[in-house]
Amino acid sequence: xxxxxxxxxxxxxxxxxxxxxxxxxxxxxxxxxxxxxxxxxxxxxxxxxxxxxxxxxxxxxxxxxxxxxxxxxxxxxxxxxxxxxxxxxxxxxxxxxxxxxxxxxxxxxxxxxxxxxxxxxxxxxxxxxxxxxxxxxxxxxxxxxxxxxxxxxxxxxxxxxxxxxxxxxxxxxxxxxxxxxxxxxxxxxxxxxxxxxxxxxxxxxxxxxxxxxxxxxxxxxxxxxxxxxxxxxxxxxxxxxxxxxxxxxxxxxxxxxxxxxxxxxxxxxxxxxxxxxxxxxxxxxxxxxxxxxxxxxxxxxxxxxxxxxxxxxxxxxxxxxxxxxxxxxxxxxxxxxxxxxxxxxxxxxxxxxxxxxxxxxxxxxxxxxxxxxxxxxxxxxxxxxxxxxxxxxxxxxxxxxxxxxxxxxxxxxxxxxxxxxxxxxxxxxxxxxxxxxxxxxxxxxxxxxxxxxxxxxxxxxxxxxxxxxxxxxxxxxxxxxxxxxxxxxxxxxxxxxxxxxxxxxxxxxxx
Amino acid sequence: xxxxxxxxxxxxxxxxxxxxxxxxxxxxxxxxxxxxxxxxxxxxxxxxxxxxxxxxxxxxxxxxxxxxxxxxxxxxxxxxxxxxxxxxxxxxxxxxxxxxxxxxxxxxxxxxxxxxxxxxxxxxxxxxxxxxxxxxxxxxxxxxxxxxxxxxxxxxxxxxxxxxxxxxxxxxxxxxxxxxxxxxxxxxxxxxxxxxxxxxxxxxxxxxxxxxxxxxxxxxxxxxxxxxxxxxxxxxxxxxxxxxxxxxxxxxxxxxxxxxxxxxxxxxxxxxxxxxxxxxxxxxxxxxxxxxxxxxxxxxxxxxxxxxxxxxxxxxxxxxxxxxxxxxxxxxxxxxxxxxxxxxxxxxxxxxxxxxxxxxxxxxxxxxxxxx
Numbered sequence: 001x002x003x004x005x006x007x008x009x010x011x012x013x014x015x016x017x018x019x020x021x022x023x024x025x026x027x028x029x030x031x032x033x034x035x036x037x038x039x040x041x042x043x044x045x046x047x048x049x050x051x052x053x054x055x056x057x058x059x060x061x062x063x064x065x066x067x068x069x070x071x072x073x074x075x076x077x078x079x080x081x082x083x084x085x086x087x088x089x090x091x092x093x094x095x096x097x098x099x100x101x102x103x104x105x106x107x108x109x110x111x112x113x114x115x116x117x118x119x120x121x122x123x124x125x126x127x128x129x130x131x132x133x134x135x136x137x138x139x140x141x142x143x144x145x146x147x148x149x150x151x152x153x154x155x156x157x158x159x160x161x162x163x164x165x166x167x168x169x170x171x172x173x174x175x176x177x178x179x180x181x182x183x184x185x186x187x188x189x190x191x192x193x194x195x196x197x198x199x200x201x202x203x204x205x206x207x208x209x210x211x212x213x214x215x216x217x218x219x220x221x222x223x224x225x226x227x228x229x230x231x232x233x234x235x236x237x238x239x240x241x242x243x244x245x246x247x248x249x250x251x252x253x254x255x256x257x258x259x260x261x262x263x264x265x266x267x268x269x270x271x272x273x274x275x276x277x278x279x280x281x282x283x284x285x286x287x288x289x290x291x292x293x294x295x296x297x298x299x300x301x302x303x304x305x306x307x308x309x310x311x312x313x314x315x316x317x318x319x320x321x322x323x324x325x326x327x328x329x330x331x332x333x334x335x336x337x338x339x340x341x342x343x344x345x346x347x348x349x350x351x352x353x354x355x356x357x358x359x360x361x362x363x364x365x366x367x368x369x370x371x372x373x374x375x376x377x378x379x380x381x382x383x384x385x386x387x388x389x390x391x392x393x394x395x396x397x398x399x400x401x402x403x404x405x406x407x408x409x410x411x412x413x414x415x416x417x418x419x420x421x422x423x424x425x426x427x428x429x430x431x432x433x434x435x436x437x438x439x440x441x442x443x444x445x446x447x448x449x450x451x452x453x454x455x456x457x458x459x460x461x462x463x464x465x466x467x468x469x470x471x472x473x474x475x476x477x478x479x480x481x482x483x484x485x486x487x488x489x490x491x492x493x494x495x496x497x498x499x500x501x502x503x504x505x506x507x508x509x510x511x
Numbered sequence: 512x513x514x515x516x517x518x519x520x521x522x523x524x525x526x527x528x529x530x531x532x533x534x535x536x537x538x539x540x541x542x543x544x545x546x547x548x549x550x551x552x553x554x555x556x557x558x559x560x561x562x563x564x565x566x567x568x569x570x571x572x573x574x575x576x577x578x579x580x581x582x583x584x585x586x587x588x589x590x591x592x593x594x595x596x597x598x599x600x601x602x603x604x605x606x607x608x609x610x611x612x613x614x615x616x617x618x619x620x621x622x623x624x625x626x627x628x629x630x631x632x633x634x635x636x637x638x639x640x641x642x643x644x645x646x647x648x649x650x651x652x653x654x655x656x657x658x659x660x661x662x663x664x665x666x667x668x669x670x671x672x673x674x675x676x677x678x679x680x681x682x683x684x685x686x687x688x689x690x691x692x693x694x695x696x697x698x699x700x701x702x703x704x705x706x707x708x709x710x711x712x713x714x715x716x717x718x719x720x721x722x723x724x725x726x727x728x729x730x731x732x733x734x735x736x737x738x739x740x741x742x743x744x745x746x747x748x749x750x751x752x753x754x755x756x757x758x759x760x761x762x763x764x765x766x767x768x769x770x771x772x773x774x775x776x777x778x779x780x781x782x783x784x785x786x787x788x789x790x791x792x793x794x795x796x797x798x799x800x801x802x803x804x805x806x807x808x809x810x811x812x813x814x815x816x817x818x819x820x821x822x823x824x825x826x827x828x829x830x831x832x833x834x835x836x837x838x839x840x841x842x843x844x845x846x847x848x849x850x851x852x853x854x855x856x857x858x859x860x861x862x863x864x865x866x867x868x869x870x871x872x873x874x875x876x877x878x879x880x881x882x883x
Contacts, residue, residue, distance in 0.1 A: 306752075308751070308752065327754070327756075328751065328752065328753075328754040329754035329755070329756070331754075332753075332754045333754075338752070340752060345746075345748045345749065346748055346749055346752040347749065347752070348746075348749060349741075349742050349745045349746045349749050349750070350745070350746065351745040351746075352741075352742065352745065356738070360742070360749070360753040361753045361754060363735050363738055363739075364735055368735075369735045372734050372735060372736065373733050373734050373735070374733060374734065374735055374738055
């Protein structure tokens, strides 16, 4: 069998960091080839080189045995290479259809767009692969999960032969992941080749034929997936053995830290409330997890608790104090830390350095402010400490600009900032989204440690594994309501799925 | 990083300076072409005069360059400062003019103030008037999300017409159809600058302007307040999520920007050089000329000092070209063209990056070709 793509001895250096060091990746025609590596191992860089976003310093690329130069994404397109990026490349105020045809749109007289054929093709593809995308919805109005489907559609629409999926499952629900796996298998049966970038060993075992592992920018091995176990894969990836089970003691809940009472939220123009009479408590020393399929009100719940939005009715109490109408700053100061869902929009100022981002919520405190001036020495020292403690990898340490860091390391920086603020309540929304097993293990440990040192944790997660292994109590949300309050020990994934799909309600939550 | 010099050229600030210099060079070349077309006989000589104009009469010319740079330095600083929080302060001409009027009013009418401090109070009040003028777009943006460009333009015309009305009512000099001017005793003192730059119109206002640029730089880069402003400018959502008051940041940055513009207007009209507010419905050009200054200076307060000096230098040089009987309009066009191209710095910076990448790639391609 021929190779669809060969990337031979690729080396790429950035100031202060060798992102790729002599990496070779060979993808056979008609296979799903997984690319496995930790955050910052150089996977995204390697793929960006294949996609023409960067030029390699050394090495060559062959497509179907012929050596090629890929100068920009247009060249990549020419060779029928398509990519779903980890951070989507969509125009937010355009519709789904407009985004899909962007760049290859057909025009009629005076440049008028001719969309009808494109629309038909998009609808066909959407139906065929069960993507359920509304072509006229605006990107800014649809969920992250939906946005990703638009990205997939974009590739399919361009008839790409070599498809790169950069951590595609990070944002999908379990059912959606299954569907995606089906789609991927269907695609290769039609002769397409797939490069599948992921940290999730289950998914590699489920769909991939072969797997190339890289670590810290270097090539480790290429294996037949069927021949190796998950343990071997993870060990090759992180360089040491990984513990998949979250090690924790029984929770010992004490005082109530967060109390949500009858919270209802209906923004202007919405025809039904996005949050409907939500009530629950989170106590010191426990991890309460909000589970649910993406878009059932979890984001709105966090916005209302953290002060981004003001509720239509109901109250939020922190340590017994009514904080329903207080400012975000007051909430932070009275003991609330938030790891936000969208790290680029809310979590980081991407043009600031790591150090500046580390003090984003504490820059005005006496440790960092002296007579109105920022104490840069204190800031850098604090940032260095957090980088060390949380293993945040970047080219130039504290001085690195956040924008240039890999997604996983950006996330680690946010997790470090929020946990180290030592707030009574930690709200963690998808804290391990897009992270590798090593980093996930680490963050789960930190969250449990945080719980054990007398803090309350509200975890919002779409990952069922995470929901079940990390939490002490699970609240399931469905269409803006809490439909069940269960103990993770008494429930399996299947039953949880029923609650999440709205086909079952827990005791005390009947209609 | 292979060696130190490579690191130096990779630095963002170095790239900014280099691209500014290239932009200036292109502007000068285009200016040369225009003068060659308009006046071929005297073209080269005229061009030389313009290039050396800032030193034509030694310290006098140099002093004039410094004096001329003050208004655009302040309006440029105003735009650069507001731009850091992501707002485009197009209301600069209005803020500048209102500042000028209030300063003149105090300089001329507030005779109860002793001469020694009248100028200082006039400058401060001019600055406050500019700040007030910028506060309106600021509060509208913060509370009602009104586009600052729209409200800024509106405030420009409100300011312009009010100033004309004000001049006619309080400080009118009917024979010249313009405002009264401050007497030399009540003008901004020179504190010995007239000794160094003998005969030029420079005064202590230049020192104030440079000092304000430095203060603005310190605010931006060293204080928690500047940290908030920049965070808001880079990412409003993240700033809000982190508990910053992003509406306050927008208002404050515009108010401070307005203050700088107002001070610029005050200094320009308190020089004791006979500069008066004209009764014509034209916005002062110093306002809009702040835009190229901010662009050329990469929205950096220190950059604004050098950018305004360059623009002043070209203008003063242009004035000397009149000695060759080159029409003043042609000179204006040449100066405008140079300033226009000088504003292309950002574009050139992008081109530089692209060029660098493609060059790297070409050497790579050549290497690979050689291997075959």
